[in-house]
Amino acid sequence: MTWLLVILASLLRLPLPVIADGGPAGEAGPGGGIVIPLSPSAGGAEDGPLPSVTPARGADPPLVVIDPGHGGRDPGASSPVADIREKDVTLALARAMRDALARSGRVRVALTRDEDVYLGLPDRYAVARRLGADLFISVHADAAPANDQARGATIYTLSEVASDREAAALAARENEADLIGGARLSPDPDVNLILIDLAQRESMDVSAEFARLLHREASPVFPFRPDWHRFAAFIVLKAPDIPSILFESGYLTNAVDAEYVRSETGREQIAEGMRRAIEAHFARRFLPGR
Ligand SMILES: [Zn+2]
Helix, strand or coil, rough: HHHHHHHHHHHCCCCCCCEEECCCCCEEECCCCCECCCCCHHHCCCCCCCCCCCCCCCCCCCCCEEECCECCEEEECCCCCCCEEHHHHHHHHHHHHHHHHHCCCCCCECCCCCCCCCCHHHHHHHHHHHHCCCCEEEEECCCCCCCCCCCCEEEEEECCCCCCHHHHHHHHHHHHCCCCCCCCCCCCCCCHHHHHHHHHHHHHHHHHHHHHHHHHHCCCCCCCEEEEEEEEHHHHHHHCCCCEEEEEECCCHHHHHHHHCCCHHHHHHHHHHHHHHHHHHHHHHHCCCC
């Protein structure tokens, strides 16, 4: 399909498509872009209440949506070395990130969940899309039951081809949280697929750029794995129009990491590293002249 993409993009000189959850295909969007209707199943939670957004200074400050992984009936990974569950670690980390960003006041922040509730994977990015998020960060904690020495944070960005078997296995495990009632992005007209593909490619480039920035800003503050940027097909990263990463904060199966991610010190350091990277990302992208 590559040739078709190239021809379409160059012939139409397509603006980045605006992707909407309704309306006829090809309708002009608010910015003059093309509105791509997504199937009702793509959005999920379309009418539910939206989470609150922290205020920030300046005109039209950017919005980051932070997604604490798992929750409710889905506890995520458990730790054999400490009495902690992934869903609690991710919520505490996400709250610390939100609070650090809110104190600084340069960007607006919302959490997909601020309590112990279950959210389907598409519902998580649907919240980000409904709020008009500029960046989406899904927060997790890793587990490697067969290797209790594995340590450090990892940043995942979307790819249909996993970077290795371990990355593929992790994506399969994280995606399992959505086996019940999982909606998928599945618009039927071919042109929608192509336009979504174009938007997704742009988002994937920006996501990878943010992953590098996060490593640069945060690696002096908290530890990363040696191979810190990896790729896999995570459903939660599939909002086609929002740069998205999945952040594995550390290994619950490693005694040092498990203690670190649940400690106040660890939480504050991880939140601080994330704050620096998010602010640097938006400073870079919203600089005048870019
Ligand atoms: Zn997880």
